Amino acid sequence: MKAIVFYEHGSPDVLKYVDLPQPQPNPEQVLVKLHAAALNHVDLFVRRGWKGLNLNFPHILGADGAGEIVAVGENVSGWQVGERVVINANLGCGTCDFCLAGEDNRCRNWELLGETVNGTYADHILIAPKQLFRLPEQFDYHAAAAASLVYQTAWHSLITRGKLRPGETVLIVGASGGVNTASIQIAKLTGASPIVVGSAKEKLELAEKLGAEILIDRSKTENWSKEVYRLTHRSGVDVVVDNVGTTFPQSLRALRSGGRLLTVGNTAAPKFEIDNRYIFAKHLSIIGSTMGTLKDFSEVMSLVVAGKLAPVLDKTFPLADARLAHERLEKNEQLGKITLSIE
């Protein structure tokens, strides 16, 4: 099979397009012929490497993928060759206490496709059938791949953990990342009112198109928490979605008494100072989570294939040009999800 691999950590130049032996499913797996993969920031982090990450080289990146089943292991039931599927990259073990409680994104033996095991930058992948969601005829493979990781992550944070309710105000810090664009749509679909803080004009325009009711340009309004306060008649917002990290001080100020700050990551930096007085004096909750459960995945993908949530697609590159796709993501030039087209 064709795949993008790397043999050592480094710049996008370490990515190589190579031939590998065709994989064969074990009795519990299916073999999927991939047609699309989508990029995530985790792909860049894994390519660069970090202390404690020990990969078996050559390694194949990629969490998100969609395609069709081309072979089914002998013990697999309920899945047929030819079915169109999107893959869930969260690999819970299925047997630990968290998995048995339906909290498989807290699995004790958790793995992520493309991080700890080989991923979707390839024309074929072996996968356990519990990781699959059936796609309707005609549903675009690129849209499905682009939705998989970010929508379940946003859904788990806003709905499962954050308990977002109709009528609430939601401030989303950052206008363009995959989780943030998904969060705007999920907030709108829930009947909440999304407010977005962003910088570039085209990113704010996109946020507005997706349902943001109030836009704050932080290149013009540096003290945006004050502006949020003013716009909410001096009460603050019910919920803040902050996946930037270093913006926590402003986010905590923007919350109303009893508000919740939701976070699934830190695109800027993981360490920063916060003023504890905001947390106790305003009865705030900080709610962290990562990825989603199998139930979240199934719920949110049902809404995606029904057209109620629509992933924003940026550029598509051929699989062989994954290096160029990485360069685009590293420069933060994208507006929506970058995908790879797989022959």
Ligand SMILES: [Zn+2]
């Ligand atoms: Zn588990």
